[in-house]
Amino acid sequence: AQKITQTQPGMFVQEKEAVTLDCTYDTSDPSYGLFWYKQPSSGEMIFLIYQGSYDQQNATEGRYSLNFQKARKSANLVISASQLGDSAMYFCAMREDSWGKLQFGAGTQVVVTP
């Protein structure tokens, strides 16, 4: 069964605008971690932000913030003030315990236009 669902295969956003990338997850484990990675066309995977299941506050890292709604099992990534360099594939991932594998969603392709 799919554990991580990203329903937006691709989206366009104008430079300087904010964009929200959707991610829902499925787990019965009370302890888990949620991650977002960026993959530019070069192929490298760049870690963006982390949210723990017990964290009381939404995670933020610079222009990235994570809208964590635990009851809805969603962990949406918000990119504020988009830049041309934000054009990339974005993956949501979940790790259910320290020994567990990181499970990835299918990704969302973001294209930032001038």
Place this chain on the structure above:
Amino acid sequence: DGGITQSPKYLFRKEGQNVTLSCEQNLNHDAMYWYRQDPGQGLRLIYYSQIVNDFQKGDIAEGYSVSREKKESFPLTVTSAQKNPTAFYLCASSMTTGRPNYGYTFGSGTRLTVV
């Protein structure tokens, strides 16, 4: 600087050949992973290893083999049994602790093409 190194960056394979992709890390991470990525797709787990001399199959292990003789190294062999090996291969490593807050460190990938 600590990191994870994959080589080669590009690899060409003839039909029927086995090829080995290298993955080395100096982060002192216990766990290592191999993923396959097809164009426009997500990452699919091939094999993973949590300790030396032990590894487990992931979701798409058929046609692949691995070894973990050293903590630092986790090479992936794409065998002739893998019918469609053309893809981008990513290696990753992570710590294993009592909490799930450690994500992966990724290598820069190997792009394999069958010619």
